[in-house]
Amino acid sequence: MAKLHVPTRRHILGAGIAAGAALTGLSARSGSALAQGAVTPPAGMANVNWRKQAGTTLEVNLIRSPRGETLQRYQKEFEDLTGIKVNSEQTPEQQQRQKTTIELSSGKPSFDVVHISYHVQKRQFEKGRWLADLSGFLADTALTPPDTLSDFAEAGLTFARSDATVGTLPFSVDYWIIYWNKELFAQRKLNYPQSFEEMVAAAEALTDARSRTSGFVARGLRNANTPVWTSLLLGYDVDSVSNGKLNTDTPEAIEAAKLYQRLMTKSAPPGVSGFNWAECQSAFLQGRVGMWFDGVGFAPPLEDPEKSRVVGKVGYGVMPKGPKTRAAATTGDGLGIAAASAKKEAAYLYLQWATSREMGARLLQSGSGVPFRNSVLRDPAVRQGVKMPGEWVDAVAQSAPISRLALPVIIPVTEFRDTFGVALTNMISGADPAAELKRATEEFAPVLERSERA
Missing domain, CATH: 3.40.190.10 (Periplasmic binding protein-like II)
Incomplete structure (x- = not known):
């Protein structure tokens, strides 16, 4: 790995x-x-x-x-x-x-x-x-x-x-971290999550339609969303590709996809399937998102009084532990x-x-x-x-x-992101994670094989 x-x-x-x-x-x-x-x-x-x-x-x-x-x-x-x-x-x-x-x-x-x-x-x-x-x-x-x-x-x-x-x-x-809104957490008397299970529970507890508050946001846009899923997969101690072999329809990959689907359907803002990092950042800046998962380098606007409504309220947390390990996607x-x-x-x-x-x-x-x-x-x-x-x-x-590493170091990494990005976007619309990953894996496998032979 x-x-x-x-x-x-x-x-x-x-x-x-x-x-x-x-x-x-x-x-x-x-x-x-x-x-x-x-x-x-x-x-x-x-x-x-x-x-x-x-x-x-x-x-x-x-x-x-x-x-x-x-x-x-x-x-x-x-x-x-x-x-x-x-x-x-x-x-x-x-x-x-x-x-x-x-x-x-x-x-x-x-x-x-x-x-x-x-x-x-x-x-x-x-x-x-x-x-x-x-x-x-x-x-x-x-x-x-x-x-x-x-x-x-x-x-x-x-x-x-x-x-x-x-x-x-x-x-x-x-490094990919969790940005979290301390004020929203305090209102719900929640602590920063230390595991994937706690992260899901906190996201759902923070979500409130009446106040238009969402518990979690991450990239939902096709291609941009793939690193979110592969980052979650690392918590199962599995890399998406290892030694030229795809690990993208394994039981761990399916569980990571189900986790992505649950977070993005039960706790994310409306229209999240069109969100890249900029849209996620903008939503978090407004103070109506409990957690945002993305790279540590997107932090400065959060502490800028001219751009942010959450100045002084932001927590910066290392990725919670997955079922097998704690890993910071990089x-x-x-x-x-x-x-x-x-x-x-x-x-x-x-x-x-x-x-x-x-x-x-x-x-x-x-x-x-x-x-x-x-x-x-x-x-x-x-x-x-x-x-x-x-x-x-x-x-x-x-x-x-x-x-x-958040993504596999392979030649067709853009095609990897595109193919599995479609599957993930479909999951936000309710598609079955196992079926989507099976289809995407079968579609991408020959692309990877050709690139490895080249």
């Missing part, structure tokens, strides 16, 4: 973590210098020749997410540092995956830098040889500090490497360079900046994500600047040692 290992709670937490503290440490030093008119290289990268590609214009394709927003927010710093103009766009994840696949397979992508979801696109991108090998850039001391690779967590390097090549630089790891993303790009060196400088310690500190401190860089997680100054509540950091720390 695939497991990720990142620094533990002891590495992330330390004396002085304060909710609401101003940004400090790495990112604050950079921001302060820029405010005074200086252009300061990221920490540990003073010897990099940042101006080598001045005058170049880069096209950057980002996934719409808090991580993508962070890169765009600080993009001007990179432009000032390098003299490189950046045109970047964020696209919702499903559309971004379709766009990048079509363009990269054509051999003429419109972008130089691409934001990649490891859990969805890694094997597909490797098979297509769509990304430039970064090994030469990593070995060039004029472009890369010598300790760069050793600073990334092994999980990130496992994602980034392919045989003898390095196709991406690791950016952010995302995804991750990175940044790569299109093999067809004529601006690879300039693009690599963007990757160096985007995955730098400063940007990693900003992800962690704002709650937008968890960087793969060990030096960021261990920096006391960064820890002191974490803006999210201590419970959010606890959820990150406690999820790390029980992390397991």
Whole structure:
């Protein structure tokens, strides 16, 4: 079974973590210098020749997410540092995956830098040889500090490497947690659930049609919903695919699907079959949802008074224990360079900046994500600047040692999500879970078999 290992709670937490503290440490030093008119290289990268590609214009394709927003927010710093103009766009994840696949397979992508979801696109991108090998850039001391690779967590390097090549630089790891509304729980005199059974019971106890309150929300939209089910399956100590074999119509898979169906039909908001993460987040922000299950990086708006009605009321909980084990479903993303790009060196400088310690500190401190860089997680100054509540950091720390991949690392992972996503959406409409999984498994099995032979 695939497991990720990142620094533990002891590495992330330390004396002085304060909710609401101003940004400090790495990112604050950079921001302060820029405010005074200086252009300061990221920490540990003073010897990099940042101006080598001045005058170049880069096209950057980002996934719409808090991580993508962070890169765009600080993009001007990179432009000032390098003299490189950046045109970047964020696209919702499903559309971004379709766009990048079509363009990269054509051999003429419109972008130089691409934001990649490891859990969805890694094997597909490797098979297509769509990304430039970064090994030469990593070995060039004029472009890369010598300790760069050793600073990334092994999980990130496992994602980034392919045989003898390095196709991406690791950016952010995302654990799936339960966001819960403490006020609604208190009204019903409920405690945070420690098991799947308790989670279902709490969801149904919190659901109240008169007050239009829903006990639970998660992704119901086809394709986007598949990681919810596979995450529940991990609680039965089963991966959806292992050693090339589908475990998607086993008794455990059926029980996980029944659990998904029950939560999404008895406790979720109306229209949930059309919900992706953004719709789930919006519903939770309104204060009428008891629990929301999704990645830890979607937290910042919940603590923003201008966007949220639940500021100060949100709990951040590690995934409850399933019938067999407690597992935190895990995804991750990175940044790569299109093999067809004529601006690879300039693009690599963007990757160096985007995955730098400063940007990693900003992800962690704002709650937008968890960087793969060990030096960021261990920096006391960064820890002191974490803006999210201590419970959010606890959820990150406690999820790390029980992390397991949310989706199988296979080439046709998009087809996997599509096929089983249809089955899950049908279940929300009342279809039988066993029958739906049997049909989806039979439909997808030859697709997986062909990909394994390729």
